[in-house]
Amino acid sequence: MDEMTALREAFGPDPAPPPDTRDRARAALMRRMEDGPAVAAPRKVHKRWPFRVALTAAAAAAAVIGVVAVENFGTVDDSGQGYSTVGLPFPKPASAAEVLTNAAWAATHKPWADPRPDQFMYNEAQELRNDAAFEREHPNDPIRPGSTRVITSQNWKRIDAKVMATNESGKLEVYEQGGAVTWGQLDYNQLKALDTPDKVLAWDKAPKNFGIELDRLLGQYVLPPKVEAAFYGALAKGDGVRLNPDAVNLDGRPAIGLGRVEEGFLAQELLFDPTTYRLIGEREVAIAERHVTDEHGNDDLTRVGDLFRQVIYTKAVIVDKVGDTE
Numbered sequence: 001m002d003e004m005t006a007l008r009e010a011f012g013p014d015p016a017p018p019p020d021t022r023d024r025a026r027a028a029l030m031r032r033m034e035d036g037p038a039v040a041a042p043r044k045v046h047k048r049w050p051f052r053v054a055l056t057a058a059a060a061a062a063a064v065i066g067v068v069a070v071e072n073f074g075t076v077d078d079s080g081q082g083y084s085t086v087g088l089p090f091p092k093p094a095s096a097a098e099v100l101t102n103a104a105w106a107a108t109h110k111p112w113a114d115p116r117p118d119q120f121m122y123n124e125a126q127e128l129r130n131d132a133a134f135e136r137e138h139p140n141d142p143i144r145p146g147s148t149r150v151i152t153s154q155n156w157k158r159i160d161a162k163v164m165a166t167n168e169s170g171k172l173e174v175y176e177q178g179g180a181v182t183w184g185q186l187d188y189n190q191l192k193a194l195d196t197p198d199k200v201l202a203w204d205k206a207p208k209n210f211g212i213e214l215d216r217l218l219g220q221y222v223l224p225p226k227v228e229a230a231f232y233g234a235l236a237k238g239d240g241v242r243l244n245p246d247a248v249n250l251d252g253r254p255a256i257g258l259g260r261v262e263e264g265f266l267a268q269e270l271l272f273d274p275t276t277y278r279l280i281g282e283r284e285v286a287i288a289e290r291h292v293t294d295e296h297g298n299d300d301l302t303r304v305g306d307l308f309r310q311v312i313y314t315k316a317v318i319v320d321k322v323g324d325t326e
Contacts, residue, residue: 088277096241096258102277104229104236112225114192115318117160121222122325124315125281127151128307142286142306152314155220156322161185165322174322184210186221195226197233204234215259215270218279222316247271249281249312257283265290265302271312284309 089105090098115121129135131147154167164183165174175181194200204214214231223231235241240260247257249271256277257269265288271281286306293299317326 093243093256096243097236099243099256099258099272099277100232100236100241103272103279104232106277107228107232108225110225114224115159115222118158120156120158120163120319120322120324122315122317122319123155123157123220123222123313124325125153125219126312126314127153128310142302142308143310154325156319156324157185157221159188161187163322172323186212186217191221191227192224194230195224196230197237200230200234201237215268215282218270219282219311219313219316222318242267242269244269245274247283249310255280257285261287263290264288266308279313281312282309283307283311 089101093099093102127150128143129149129151130138130141130144131149134141134144134147151168156163156165158164162177163174164185165172167173175183177183190203194203200214214234218228218231235258238260242257242259242261244257244267247255247269249255254274255271256274257267257271259267259269259282261267265286266284267287268284269282270279271283272278273280285308286302286304289304290302291299315325319325
């Protein structure tokens with residue numbers, strides 16, 4: 001089975017969760033954010049932290065045997081430290097709001113130390129793409145089974161926005177602000193202040209020098225725990241968030257997809273690990289057929305399951321300099 005056979009599943013719209021379920025999920029999310037992290041201070045080596053850590057107790061009614069099984073399973077974060085996944089707020093989430101509550105709770109329990117202005121956010125990702133020759137001729141086409149490549153991208157953004165670096169396919173490029181060189185980077189001090197969903201939503205509506213989507217931002221920046229949780233809370237407050245419990249990630253392993261439908265046919269999803277509820281990627285997949293004929297008479301047929309974007313986040317840490325990855 002090739003990688004696209006695993007990725008191209010068809011799925012229908014989820015029923016909207018009842019009001020009491022949404023209210024319960026939002027209330028739990030707010031409680032988690034107000035409680036703050038309950039973990040020990042982070043290690044001071046490189047001032048780095050793992051993607052997401054410890055998920056603990058809100059489901060008092062869980063069966064004892066189930067709790068023991070989950071606790072013994074555990075997992076390991078990207079620093080090599082183990083942690084338990086016992087007692088998720090919603091062990092079997094049935095709605096987008098409940099998934100986001102789990103994700104917010106997990107985010108607030110990751111170790112954290114505020115970075116210095118001269119340190120860097122390091123984000124690493126893998127993207128599934130069409131082969132280069134086909135992509136040059138058909139940049140907007142869906143990904144073709146059997147003719148794909150995986151691109152690893154590395155990005156370093158200095159906290160004070162004075163230096164940025166990228167590395168794609170082994171070519172490292174370093175840029176410094178000044179003269180003709182400039183790029184858009186959000187003010188980190190402003191991001192640090194977005195510690196409630198309402199602040200995130202107000203900030204999202206405010207005018208900016210460049211556009212940014214709340215869900216895409218989560219894979220491009222390394223945010224403080226309460227800020228990351230607040231972003232999930234803001235997404236939970238929105239309408240039309242769609243839950244796809246049967247998504248798969250780039251290598252075919254299971255994931256939970258969460259997102260909105262654009263133009264009536266294209267689902268833009270964040271991907272969450274179904275055990276730890278850490279954010280692991282994003283994708284765009286067609287959930288309805290679309291047939292369009294352009295002004296030149298050319299037909300464009302999109303089929304259910306066509307995949308247009310698939311990205312897996314492999315690392316998100318603070319580092320001291322360009323080239324560091326941990």
